[in-house]
Amino acid sequence: MILVADSSALIALALIDKLDLLDKLFGKVFVPKEVYNEVIKAEKPESHKLKYFLQDKIAELQHENYIISDFNITKGEFHAMLLYKSLNADLLMIDDKKAKKIAKMNNIKTIGSLGILLSAKEKGYLEEIKSSLETLRNSYIFLSDNLIVQVLKIAGE
Secondary structure, eight states: OEEEEOHHHHHHHHHTTOTHHHHHHOSEEEEEHHHHHHHTSTTSTTHHHHHHHHTTOEEOOOTTOOOOOOSOSOHHHHHHHHHHHHHTOSEEEOOOHHHHHHHHHTTOOEEOHHHHHHHHHHTTSOSOSHHHHHHHHTSSSOOOHHHHHHHHHHHTO
């Protein structure tokens, strides 16, 4: 199974030290060079973890694919969608709500960082996800109370 990842979801998983779940859940994980360059900047949170994790996961972008977009998404999100199409990937890991809508318009299947946690728990890689959600809630990443309640309900916690 091929997963293409965008920066926001990668940063969220790095914050909770759960990047390893991507390799466990998916056979192949890729990012476009644009996303890699975005997350390894020294001022970016968790850049050192992401640089190490992504060093062998950068894929070349084929520009023969097209994405319908309103151009209100980041360059990284746009390139991640192009890479998804180029690799004929199974999932795009992305957290931004607007970008997910554009992905859906382009027949791109998405999963967010919280979906990764739920999948990992379902497959037995995690015993619980509540502590990870609390860590994210206490960081600069915004998670609504409603979303946390929904995810914990799905997880049976």
